[in-house]
Amino acid sequence: MAETALSSTNVTRLSAPLKQRYFWQDAVHYIVRDRLTMLSLIGLVILTVGCIVGPIIIENVLHIDINRTSIADRYEFPGSEHLLGTDNLGRDQFYRLIYGGQISLGIAYFASTLSILIGVALGMLAGFYGGWVDDFLIWFINTLESIPSIFLLLIASTIWSPSPTVLIVILAVFGWASTCRLIRGEVLSLRERDYVLAARALGAPNLRLMIHHILPNVVSTLIVSLTISAGTLILIESGLSFLGLGVQAPIPSWGNMLTDSRTYFAKGTYLVIWPGICIATTVLFFYVLGDGLRDALDPRTRK
Amino acid sequence: MTKYILRRLLQMVPTIFGITTISFLLVISAPGDPVTMVTFAPNNSPESIAALKRQLGLDQPPLVQYLYWLVGNDYTRIDVNGDGEGDVAGARKGILRGDLGQSIQYKRPVLDLIVERIPATLQLTVAALLVGYAVGVPLGLFSAINHRGIVDQFTRVVSVLGIALPSFWLALILIIIFSVTLGWLPMTGMRDVTRTDSGSFIDTIPYMIMPVTVLAVGTVAAISRFVRASVLEVLQQDYVRTARSKGISNNRVWWWHVSRNALIPVATLLGPALGSLLGGAVIIEQVFSWPGLGRLSVNAAFQRDYPLVMGFVVVGGVLYVLGVLLSDLLYAWLDPRIQFR
Numbered sequence: 354m355a356e357t358a359l360s361s362t363n364v365t366r367l368s369a370p371l372k373q374r375y376f377w378q379d380a381v382h383y384i385v386r387d388r389l390t391m392l393s394l395i396g397l398v399i400l401t402v403g404c405i406v407g408p409i410i411i412e413n414v415l416h417i418d419i420n421r422t423s424i425a426d427r428y429e430f431p432g433s434e435h436l437l438g439t440d441n442l443g444r445d446q447f448y449r450l451i452y453g454g455q456i457s458l459g460i461a462y463f464a465s466t467l468s469i470l471i472g473v474a475l476g477m478l479a480g481f482y483g484g485w486v487d488d489f490l491i492w493f494i495n496t497l498e499s500i501p502s503i504f505l506l507l508i509a510s511t512i513w514s515p516s517p518t519v520l521i522v523i524l525a526v527f528g529w530a531s532t533c534r535l536i537r538g539e540v541l542s543l544r545e546r547d548y549v550l551a552a553r554a555l556g557a558p559n560l561r562l563m564i565h566h567i568l569p570n571v572v573s574t575l576i577v578s579l580t581i582s583a584g585t586l587i588l589i590e591s592g593l594s595f596l597g598l599g600v601q602a603p604i605p606s607w608g609n610m611l612t613d614s615r616t617y618f619a620k621g622t623y624l625v626i627w628p629g630i631c632i633a634t635t636v637l638f639f640y641v642l643g644d645g646l647r648d649a650l651d652p653r654t655r656k
Numbered sequence: 657m658t659k660y661i662l663r664r665l666l667q668m669v670p671t672i673f674g675i676t677t678i679s680f681l682l683v684i685s686a687p688g689d690p691v692t693m694v695t696f697a698p699n700n701s702p703e704s705i706a707a708l709k710r711q712l713g714l715d716q717p718p719l720v721q722y723l724y725w726l727v728g729n730d731y732t733r734i735d736v737n738g739d740g741e742g743d744v745a746g747a748r749k750g751i752l753r754g755d756l757g758q759s760i761q762y763k764r765p766v767l768d769l770i771v772e773r774i775p776a777t778l779q780l781t782v783a784a785l786l787v788g789y790a791v792g793v794p795l796g797l798f799s800a801i802n803h804r805g806i807v808d809q810f811t812r813v814v815s816v817l818g819i820a821l822p823s824f825w826l827a828l829i830l831i832i833i834f835s836v837t838l839g840w841l842p843m844t845g846m847r848d849v850t851r852t853d854s855g856s857f858i859d860t861i862p863y864m865i866m867p868v869t870v871l872a873v874g875t876v877a878a879i880s881r882f883v884r885a886s887v888l889e890v891l892q893q894d895y896v897r898t899a900r901s902k903g904i905s906n907n908r909v910w911w912w913h914v915s916r917n918a919l920i921p922v923a924t925l926l927g928p929a930l931g932s933l934l935g936g937a938v939i940i941e942q943v944f945s946w947p948g949l950g951r952l953s954v955n956a957a958f959q960r961d962y963p964l965v966m967g968f969v970v971v972g973g974v975l976y977v978l979g980v981l982l983s984d985l986l987y988a989w990l991d992p993r994i995q996f997r
Contacts, residue, residue: 356964437780492802493674495671499675499977504968507970508682508683508957510957511957511958592824596939598954598957598958614828629829632825633821636819636820637817637820
């Protein structure tokens, strides 16, 4: 009698101060306290909203055509009329940066989402079924990763002249390999877990096992991958566009705004600086956010 | 060891087969008629176009075209006039025998064009690799010794920036500072264009400084991160604790027990680093007008010179696979604990 009373007080004493928190609440709680990650997240939200809303304002409120060239206004120094100056064709750099951001960020978001979808789907299949499916996929990934991706992108953008939409598809089709490898590795160990066996014993079909029992466990990897790959894609897209093989003029992107930079060297250094700062900060935000999310979503790596 | 090398060489075969397949599939999926694209002659008669197609093997099904590309067609006779009988012997040897086809733009063998440009690109990438190791390894070591200290924070900032800064932008900024403003370094090219002789390696050094710096930034970032993580991991090992508990001096533990073990895995970075430098060189050579593979490949892409672009995919892939093989062998040779299974 005394024994049961003792154990029940123990139980109440233990459970009382511990507020139960679910995994996601816990993760959010952790991120909110991580200043650098929050800063990146807020920065990205501001950039994204600015690049979505900005062009609408420029077109509908200010009635400015950002592609209109004006020889009289060439190389105007940053000032009250043109916040960041004008380029070699007399176009306002600030407005073009906002438009370029819409293109560059849009490509990064859509292409990384698409590449993650491909990577997760194939990685789940390979990890879950194993056998020849896995062998084939690993061979394919090894092959894809052994070609310097810039050559593949060169050949692809040679074949299909890239509009932003085509570019999204090209970047996704060549960018899913590393995510796929990550997801496959996790699924490989997840499918051996007891709860998967239990679900299988209860008669759950493979599709249900994959979607209800394995997928939720790779979501954190997926989110981190998505963030990091968005950053990487900004870099790749800007590189391609800089070469003139990505987004085609007159559509601005942060990369192709620097394509003709050689002609600005003498007259407008300010034209070279800003697109690069936009690219670098955005990539930095994505990478820091990715690192922070990795820590928040994986309790083992928390400092 | 010989067995291990042979096995690794055999493992390369499916990968290289895959590389050729991907590059062929990409080109064959290109929209538009290859002949009009190849010859740029819209006024040709349908008969002559058909003959040209037969001569180039474009009338064959894709699988046969692939085989021709891979192993050549010099063992068959081509039916040029379409009467069902072979007229001339095929001219292609196939990429397995080193024939990557003819460049459309230059009307020369693709392999010759690529081989000509390799030294210039290697000069940049190898120099960047050396700088990357020479700066990255000490930086990583010191940041691990100084864990969470000032050097460590500095290294982490450098490594994040090294990855996040777009290389071409960094190159432009360097040009503006050191060529346009200060006038210390030549802006572009590989050597003085006014000279008639080709000059020596020494003459190219001023031209190399900026491109090599830009290329090396990413490598330094990657290597210092790797070294830092590797050292911090080795520090957790039991044998380090044993060494310390035996009373061995801190310096000796560091240089004798920790660094030696922590630096061996750095060899595995050699292959991937060379691959990413090769990719990075494509953009950097364009910025600095460096006459290497990168400029040739971007040019080929602009001119829709499919055979040349395909050649780049194949050569780039094979170089990468060889680089990885080399770094794996180096790793196995350096670390006796690796078993050649």
